[in-house]
Amino acid sequence: MSDAAAGNPAPPPPSPWERERPARPQTAPQRTPLSRERIVEAAFTVLDRQGLDGLSMRQVAAELGVTVSALYAYVSSKDDLLELMYTRLFDGFTMPAPDPERWREQIRDYAHAGRKRLLSHRDVARISMAHVPFTAELLPHVEGLLAIFRTAGLPDRIAAEAGDLISTYIDGFVLEEGMWQDRAAARPDDGDSSLARPDWREMAGEMQNYFASLPPADFPHLRALADVMVSDSSDERFDIGLEIILRGLASYLPDKAPDA
Amino acid sequence: MSDAAAGNPAPPPPSPWERERPARPQTAPQRTPLSRERIVEAAFTVLDRQGLDGLSMRQVAAELGVTVSALYAYVSSKDDLLELMYTRLFDGFTMPAPDPERWREQIRDYAHAGRKRLLSHRDVARISMAHVPFTAELLPHVEGLLAIFRTAGLPDRIAAEAGDLISTYIDGFVLEEGMWQDRAAARPDDGDSSLARPDWREMAGEMQNYFASLPPADFPHLRALADVMVSDSSDERFDIGLEIILRGLASYLPDKAPDA
DNA sequence: CTCACCCAAAGAACGCTGTTCATCAAGATA
DNA sequence: TATCTTGATGAACAGCGTTCTTTGGGTGAG
Numbered sequence: 001m002s003d004a005a006a007g008n009p010a011p012p013p014p015s016p017w018e019r020e021r022p023a024r025p026q027t028a029p030q031r032t033p034l035s036r037e038r039i040v041e042a043a044f045t046v047l048d049r050q051g052l053d054g055l056s057m058r059q060v061a062a063e064l065g066v067t068v069s070a071l072y073a074y075v076s077s078k079d080d081l082l083e084l085m086y087t088r089l090f091d092g093f094t095m096p097a098p099d100p101e102r103w104r105e106q107i108r109d110y111a112h113a114g115r116k117r118l119l120s121h122r123d124v125a126r127i128s129m130a131h132v133p134f135t136a137e138l139l140p141h142v143e144g145l146l147a148i149f150r151t152a153g154l155p156d157r158i159a160a161e162a163g164d165l166i167s168t169y170i171d172g173f174v175l176e177e178g179m180w181q182d183r184a185a186a187r188p189d190d191g192d193s194s195l196a197r198p199d200w201r202e203m204a205g206e207m208q209n210y211f212a213s214l215p216p217a218d219f220p221h222l223r224a225l226a227d228v229m230v231s232d233s234s235d236e237r238f239d240i241g242l243e244i245i246l247r248g249l250a251s252y253l254p255d256k257a258p259d260a
Numbered sequence: 261m262s263d264a265a266a267g268n269p270a271p272p273p274p275s276p277w278e279r280e281r282p283a284r285p286q287t288a289p290q291r292t293p294l295s296r297e298r299i300v301e302a303a304f305t306v307l308d309r310q311g312l313d314g315l316s317m318r319q320v321a322a323e324l325g326v327t328v329s330a331l332y333a334y335v336s337s338k339d340d341l342l343e344l345m346y347t348r349l350f351d352g353f354t355m356p357a358p359d360p361e362r363w364r365e366q367i368r369d370y371a372h373a374g375r376k377r378l379l380s381h382r383d384v385a386r387i388s389m390a391h392v393p394f395t396a397e398l399l400p401h402v403e404g405l406l407a408i409f410r411t412a413g414l415p416d417r418i419a420a421e422a423g424d425l426i427s428t429y430i431d432g433f434v435l436e437e438g439m440w441q442d443r444a445a446a447r448p449d450d451g452d453s454s455l456a457r458p459d460w461r462e463m464a465g466e467m468q469n470y471f472a473s474l475p476p477a478d479f480p481h482l483r484a485l486a487d488v489m490v491s492d493s494s495d496e497r498f499d500i501g502l503e504i505i506l507r508g509l510a511s512y513l514p515d516k517a518p519d520a
Numbered sequence: 521c522t523c524a525c526c527c528a529a530a531g532a533a534c535g536c537t538g539t540t541c542a543t544c545a546a547g548a549t550a
Numbered sequence: 551t552a553t554c555t556t557g558a559t560g561a562a563c564a565g566c567g568t569t570c571t572t573t574g575g576g577t578g579a580g
Contacts, residue, residue, distance in 0.1 A: 034557080056537060069540080070558050078538065129389060129432075132439055139479065146481040157492065160485045161500045168432035169425070172389075176424070179392055219399065221406040225420045232417065240421045248508025294528080316566060329569080330529050338567065 034066065036074045040084050044121055047085070051182075052123035057081075086131045087138060089117050089124065095144025103152035104246050110145065111170055111242050118174040125174040133167070149249070158252045166245055173238055204230045294326065296334045300344050304381055307345070311442075312383035317341075346391045347398060349377050349384065355404025363412035364506050370405065371430055371502050378434040385434040393427070409509070418512045426505055433498055464490045 032038060042063040047055050057078055061068045075081045093113070096106055118125045133142060142163060149159035184203045211219075211226035232240070292298060302323040307315050317338055321328045335341045353373065356366055378385045393402060402423060409419035444463045471479075471486035492500070 057539085058537075067559055068538085069560080072539070073557065129435065130439075132436060139474070139482065143479045143482045146485060150481050150484070156485055156488050157500060158504065159481075160489045160492075161497055161504065164433075164436070164497075165429070165501045165504060168429060168436070172428035172432050173424075175389065176392065176428070179390075214399070219403045221410050221419075222399065222403045224410070225406060225416055228416050229420045232420075237421055237424075240417060241425045244418065244421065244425060244505065244508035244512075246508070247511040248504035248506070251507040251511060252504075317568085318566075327530050328567085329531075332568070333528070 034064065034070065034074065036084065038064065039071055039074055039081065040088055043081055043085055047124070048122050052126050082127055083131065083135070085124075086127050087135060089120070089128070090138060090141060093117070093141070095141055095147070098144075098147040098151040100151050100153065103148050104250070106148050107145075107166065107246060108239075108242065110148075111166060111238075114167075114170040115174055115238060118170065119177075123178060125171055125178055129171045129175055153253050154249060155252055158249065162249055166242070169241060169245060173241060177234055294324065294330065294334065296344065298324065299331055299334055299341065300348055303341055303345055307384070308382050312386050342387055343391065343395070345384075346387050347395060349380070349388070350398060350401060353377070353401070355401055355407070358404075358407040358411040360411050360413065363408050364510070366408050367405075367426065367506060368499075368502065370408075371426060371498075374427075374430040375434055375498060378430065379437075383438060385431055385438055389431050389435055413513050414509060415512055418509065422509055426502070429501060429505060433501060437494055 039060060043055065043060050046059045046063050050059065057071055058068050060081070061071055071081075075084070095110070099106060118128060133139075145163040145166075146159055149162045150156070154162065180203070184200070208226055208230050211223055211230075214223060216223060299320060303315065303320050306319045306323050310319065317331055318328050320341070321331055331341075335344070355370070359366060378388055393399075405423040405426075406419055409422045410416070414422065440463070444460070468486055468490050471483055471490075474483055476483060
């Protein structure tokens with residue numbers, strides 16, 4: 001560097017004793033200058049590949065080809081990053097204008113969209129469960145839900161609770177769904193042929209065998225329900241639970257009789 | 261140590277250069293020989309003092325005056341310990357014989373007991389949320405729940421889902437409850453005068469102010485419901501949500517009309 | 521009484537975590 | 551050309567779950 005004044009066009013090869021230059025040029029394409037968005041994106045990549053337990057700041061940094069400490073210039077903590085991921089899930093998600101005639105369908109749509117969102121990335125239900133959607137960006141969603149319930153005619157105290165209730169239901173259901181998937185994926189059965197294929201059908205068979213093995217005198221109802229519990233798909237089970245809640249809410253409507 | 265052959269009755273004072281003997285006699289009262297039960301007990305002590313995030317194997321070991329590695333002779337992993345803690349919550353918890361005339365009260369009792377159990381130790385709802393109650397010790401509880409629903413007359417597919425639904429509701433509600441408490445306790449407001457007193461009333465006031473500060477045009481329903489959301493106690497809110505679910509379930513009973 | 525054994529616990533170590541800090545190269549500004 | 555800013559680096563710290571080897575005291579056999 002000291003002879004730069006000479007201005008010779010061909011730089012000499014690096015002297016053997018000077019520490020090999022960090023080889024910035026390798027990373028030098030300098031993809032993009034790093035940003036909150038890029039960090040969140042990388043975090044989702046790591047999440048899908050390694051799950052929430054494998055999501056570490058170091059892994060995210062590695063995914064970006066960057067050091068850990070660099071992340072902390074854009075994200076104040078891991079919790080901050082998780083919150084960013086959580087709110088990003090709601091991007092492009094708008095609540096419909098409340099239609100009193102169709103409030104049930106509107107809630108059904110909301111629930112289905114919510115479940116789809118939680119299934120869009122691995123372990124996202126666990127992240128969602130750890131957050132209350134009362135940040136500024138998410139308040140419009142809460143407002144939208146309350147709008148549907150209130151204009152449908154539900155009493156205030158019921159409407160106030162209804163939002164929490166179905167949100168909790170969605171999160172809880174998908175969380176449990178994910179736990180079964182993990183359990184199925186972690187079965188030491190077929191060696192490393194586990195191509196991330198949970199093999200739902202085989203799992204169901206094992207469950208059914210297990211239920212059938214229970215002492216009939218002690219577990220009559222569990223045995224009686226084994227068939228239906230195992231034969232219903234996740235989607236069907238989700239809709240059943242959702243419908244129970246909707247019927248409960250409908251029973252508070254002043255006017256019409258709460259029949260299906 | 262090398263002149264032990266002399267056999268002199270009075271042991272010499274410890275030579276200054278040999279590392280002070282670990283002073284086992286200090287710990288030597290040897291309280292009790294360490295066991296799974298004692299480890300779980302200590303874990304709950306640490307949990308109540310430091311929360312789930314502060315619950316580490318090392319802290320549990322310290323609580324028992326013992327090294328970390330000693331724990332692993334009784335507990336195979338931290339997850340194992342957490343599962344032990346989870347199932348211990350159900351100790352002395354028995355399901356009532358199903359009474360078709362009183363199924364609603366029975367479920368209400370179950371829910372209240374469940375919430376009380378989750379509130380009995382800090383952060384326990386988070387532990388509960390991470391477990392499916394399908395271990396051998398807990399199956400009787402599931403069976404008991406299904407028994408109540410089935411003998412009440414609910415269709416099988418509804419009964420099968422009902423257990424999950426109310427369990428998820430209880431866990432989710434208390435989880436959220438705990439998150440608000442944590443948020444209130446972490447408020448940097450009054451310095452270190454935080455004697456673990458969440459000061460619920462003050463928190464509610466802040467919430468109400470926040471809602472009132474929202475632009476009326478964008479958040480009419482949130483503003484309208486601020487009063488009721490904040491004035492209702494946790495117990496009332498819990499009962500409201502529970503009642504919504506119960507009404508929904510009741511709507512599937514074949515015979516009687518599903519009025520309150 | 522002495523020796524061998526056994527086993528519960530100790531202690532050190534490994535690789536990982538979230539977070540902070542001093543450093544540094546390169547670009548922009550004066 | 552000299553200074554300042556900026557975005558990233560690499561080392562470090564304390565703590566984590568887990569495993570491995572060592573050890574010391576109590577017990578039973580000869």
